[in-house]
Amino acid sequence: MANNIGITDAILAIKSDAQVSVNSEDINSIIWHDDNPTNITNEQILTKQTELQTAYDAEVWKRNRQAEYPSWQDQMDMLWHSIDENAELKQKYFAFYEAIKAVKAKYPK
Amino acid sequence: MAITTLNNRSINRSDTAASGQLWTATSATASDFQAAAAGGKIGQVLSATKTDYFATTSTSLVNVTDVVVAITPAATSSKIWVTISGTIGTDATGNAYITIARDGTALISDIFDSQHTSTSYDYIFTVDYLDSPSSTSELSYTLQTKKDNGTTTINSRTGTPSDDRGQTTITVMEVLA
Numbered sequence: 104m105a106n107n108i109g110i111t112d113a114i115l116a117i118k119s120d121a122q123v124s125v126n127s128e129d130i131n132s133i134i135w136h137d138d139n140p141t142n143i144t145n146e147q148i149l150t151k152q153t154e155l156q157t158a159y160d161a162e163v164w165k166r167n168r169q170a171e172y173p174s175w176q177d178q179m180d181m182l183w184h185s186i187d188e189n190a191e192l193k194q195k196y197f198a199f200y201e202a203i204k205a206v207k208a209k210y211p212k
Numbered sequence: 213m214a215i216t217t218l219n220n221r222s223i224n225r226s227d228t229a230a231s232g233q234l235w236t237a238t239s240a241t242a243s244d245f246q247a248a249a250a251g252g253k254i255g256q257v258l259s260a261t262k263t264d265y266f267a268t269t270s271t272s273l274v275n276v277t278d279v280v281v282a283i284t285p286a287a288t289s290s291k292i293w294v295t296i297s298g299t300i301g302t303d304a305t306g307n308a309y310i311t312i313a314r315d316g317t318a319l320i321s322d323i324f325d326s327q328h329t330s331t332s333y334d335y336i337f338t339v340d341y342l343d344s345p346s347s348t349s350e351l352s353y354t355l356q357t358k359k360d361n362g363t364t365t366i367n368s369r370t371g372t373p374s375d376d377r378g379q380t381t382i383t384v385m386e387v388l389a
Contacts, residue, residue, distance in 0.1 A: 111267045111363040124268040126277040136270045 107159050113152035117143055255286050255386035262298070263379045266366040270358050273311060273318060276366045279355040281384045288346045289389035294319075294353050297338040298366060298380025305362030312341045313356045319343060322358070334368060334378075342387075353384050 110125045110133065121143070122136035130145050172178070183203050186192040193200050229245040236246040262278040283292065294312050302308040309322035319341050345351055357364055367378045 109267055109363065109365075111269050115269055115362065122270045122272075124266065124270060124274050124277075126266050127264040128267075132277075134274075136272065136274060 108152050108155040110148060110152065113148050113155060114143065116151050116155060117147060251389055253388045255290060255388045256283065257383065257385045258283055259381055259383040261379050261381040262367060265368055267363050268357060268359065268365075269363050271360065273309070273313070273322070273356040273358045275313070275316070276355040276357055276380070279366065279380055279382050280352060281354075281382050282350050282352045283384050283386060284350045285345065285348055285386050287389065288348055291387040291389070292343040292345055292351065292353070293340070293385040293387055294343060294382070295338065295340045296355050296380065296382045297336075298355075299334050299336055299368060299378040300357065301334045301365035301368055302359070303333075303362045303364075306360030308357065308359050308364035310337065310339060310355060310357045312339060313354050314343060314345065315352050316354075318356060336378075353382065355380065355382060 110128055110130060111123060114121045114123055114133075118141055121139075123139075124134045124136065126132040130148065133145075133148075173181070183200065186196055186200050187204075230247070232248055233245040234248050235243060237243045238246065258281045260278060260281050262276070264278075266276050266278075268274050279296065279298075285292065296310075296312060300308055300310055311318040311320055311322050313319060320339075323337070323339060343353075355366070357366060366380050
């Protein structure tokens with residue numbers, strides 16, 4: 104399985120201010136610009152990378168939903184029209200409903 | 213001296229032409245073989261292309277592995293035209309920067325690559341610089357990058373880092389004086 108979590112992601116998860124470069128995702132190509140003051144090992148990095156990848160994979164549902172949700176604008180428009188069809192909701196969300204209604208009235212179709 | 217008239221412009225030849233000379237107007241009424249102008253000719257062209265993935269968390273400029281070209285100018289009067297095009301990736305945690313460096317020293321101010329607000333994002337870039345190094349020693353031109361925070365990448369940030377995406381190429385040309 105391909106890694107979505109890069110080596111630098113794993114290093115930053117271990118030490119958030121680490122200064123490193125990695126070429127071609129090769130664990131043996133790490134250049135420590137800060138001389139690795141806490142002596143982070145390759146084993147620690149790979150363990151953290153696996154841990155983060157597992158967490159990432161567990162949230163596939165979230166990414167799938169985010170990709171398919173309507174835009175915020177469309178969601179808000181749907182919400183306003185739902186309120187517009189219900190007198191009780193118009194009163195309950197009066198300020199929100201009237202603010203948008205006023206703009207619609209100012210610029211009619 | 214043989215004199216011929218061509219379109220009311222005298223052609224004056226008293227000796228033989230040297231290799232590479234051009235027939236050129238030398239005044240409003242005369243012409244002759246003259247050495248070709250050298251200025252602006254491209255003396256040499258070198259390039260390197262990176263197709264794999266580079267990532268850094270450095271907040272100071274660092275050389276990007278393999279995006280480097282060494283060139284030795286033929287004359288101190290030569291200019292060096294450097295162009296780099298490729299892909300830079302950034303994430304939601306900070307801005308990324310690139311610059312062109314000669315022998316490790318940035319030649320231009322960092323070029324700002326704005327962070328994307330919510331997710332990783334790749335940008336295609338081209339950056340050029342006309343250098344006047346006044347040197348005939350070997351010079352090393354390279355792409356440098358850094359990040360405010362988080363990780364910046366050369367060749368793909370989105371998707372899977374283990375997949376190599378896109379390419380970044382540095383081309384260096386010696387422009388003769």
